[in-house]
Amino acid sequence: MDIRLGARDVGSLDPAKTKTGSDEYVALQIFNSLIAPPRGTMDIRLDQLQPQLAESWEISDDKKTWTFRLRPGVKWHKGYGEVSADDVKFSFERQLDPDQGGVHGGNLKDIESIEVIDPLTVRFNLKQGNAFFHAQALTPGFGRFIVPKAAVEALGNDFNTGPVGSGPFELVEYQPQEGITLKAHEDYFLGRPPMDEIRFHYIPDINAATIAFIGGELDLTSGQRTTEWVDQVTKAVPDAQLIAIQPGSLQFLHLNMKVPPLDDVRVRQALAHGIDRSAWGKVFGEVHGPLETIVPQSFYGAIPLEEVPRELRYDYSPERAKELLAQAGYPDGFEIDAIISERDDYLTNMLMAQDMLRKIGVTINLEVQDHATYHANIREDKGTIVELSTGIAPTAPAVINEFLHSAGAVGQPSSLRNFSHYGNIGGSVDELIEAAVVETDTEKQLKLLHDAQLQIQRDVPVLPMQTSPLIAVVQGDIDLGYEPKGGFGQHELATARRVGN
């Protein structure tokens, strides 16, 4: 089976150091995590969790102690023995050492200690209760895969391009900038995968990948998130299966509250009324998902729309927007400079917003920058109206902590992606979200999360636009063995098989 990777080369296949979505895609086939959401979803509700390397688990009532019992007899690739509790402890602890060059340590920072109870039992003791620890640290991806201690120590840096895991496929060959070949793991604990071989090809150019897919040289390729691309490919290959994974990327505009007149809540509310969110559905069609509040409805803890009072939904109303601007002292609107990435998904959204806001008298003077420059600049707090198009773990606390907690405000050592400085210089949901994370009563927890989202709706530090699903196409004769509904655009291939023909 031939699959496109959109990168130019591997960053690292060591799960502690994966750099790109393409690295993660390959790692997903080679490694296992302790537990996982139901196949093809990002459903992280505790009662939905599926066993992977762990066959059972106990979580203390205060969510401070998480104990996992491993499946016995799970074999590492290439004769490195069986998966043990020592391997689990090693996999996480190495990432907490800043000198290891790991990049996912932030996901694991709640861990106080990891105890090996017996060869197949491991316990995580957290610094404080965290009801979302599993979503943040234990499910597949982003440093959460388990690696064999013996192989990592024996291979050193070679583990980056010669990984050894316990997953459905094992590495056969890595050819720099060309691709990666995997073969079926005969002793895979969930059964040998139907495909004998998986070949990942590095193809950075979307046109080259599209032509290769149409010509049948690729079985699966990611695609452009545009209706034109989807139409073009599905017309050229009529039996191709389209996979649109929601929510994909969240796309919204941060309003930098340090920059006048965005420091005035009436101005921010005016901008919210000046954006017609239904426009995105019309323009993007099936490559679109709604985003009425900052947390998509499908995420755990999202406030149901019916619980958001009418006036806080900011329905499209240029008249109301103008009223609010007049109240704030801008009866004729205002002009503001903004930078934006040249990448399609960024630029198109921003141009649409720019056009709509012009109708309420707000002129955004755009400076278009290349993507790397744009991201470096917004990290240095040079943004005013800052657009982001990004994937994130599917929980309300993840979204709010990342984008709206005061500790995440850009320009400080702990900075994440709070470009509006919400909580730092105005409004705050810090306390609500901190209380929600340690709250063990689900009902109370949801109440806290909903309150936080209502507060955000009142303060308008961000303008939600839409979600943009991750698009991929698969040849008609491939059956993945499950229906991909949610995720980061990487498909598990353990059950993929060729049918018909």
Add this chain to the structure above:
Amino acid sequence: MLGFVLKRTGDAILTAFLVFTFVFFAMRLLPGDPVVAMLGDRAGAETIANVRRSLGLDQPLLVQYGHFLRDLLHFDLGTSLINGASVGEMMARNLPYTIMLTLASTVVGIVIGLPLGVLSAMRAGKMTDHTTRVVSLFGSALPDFYVGVLFLLFFGLTLRWFPLLGGGSSPFDLYHLAMPAMALGMLKGFGFVRLTRTAVLDVAGRDFVRTARALGLPRRDVVWRHILRNAMIPISTHLSLSIVATLGGTIALELVFNRPGVGQLLVGAVTSRDYTLIQGGIVILSILVVFVNLITDLLYAVIDPRVRAG
């Protein structure tokens, strides 16, 4: 002559050194951060700072420059900031693909361009000449990526003569090389047509050719011995320049055909702000270009003593 050789060699080394230095500082003055590009937009500031420290990017610029020069003197181009691979090895792997594409497309260009250029000049003012000129003028204006995609669609997708992906098992894999070489060669050919035509017409109008004709020499002798031989001087100069330009200019076709090569490598490196890879790539390419120019200069000096005199 020895003095001339030493001077030109010294100039070449100085030029290369200035290029390395310029690239080193220019890269770092560009906005954009390699660590942010590497870690994606999800990483927090602490992680970014840790990785920056581990890569030595937190050191003062002059210290980094010193390390760069020191490594260069040891023929060490460093390791890629993004994936830790040896830059020297990456260049060694990619350069042969670019060189093969450059040479193969140049051969295709000559095969197309020279005969058509001569024909056009010999039939100057006639229908054949007009047609060739218009076609070559139109052809030279076509963007290379566009021609690449057309070739890919026609020869790859419709006719299925050639593969759609990759550079094959080695740089010498003709099955994978043929299509990009034809596409690029055709574009080069259009350039050669116009150049050859001009050169041939220029020589054909000179006194010694008129004399040869007046003396009643056979037409074939006049064309081959007198006109073409002399026209080859500007044509071969153009050829060497074209080779140098192609070495660094195969980017679009490498991307379209998803073929390994220096162009594709460097575009990726610039996008991800992979300083060491960009530096390494420029070092190798500039040494190649300086070397080709040096050889050309020295050859001219051998052919034409006036050059030596300066």
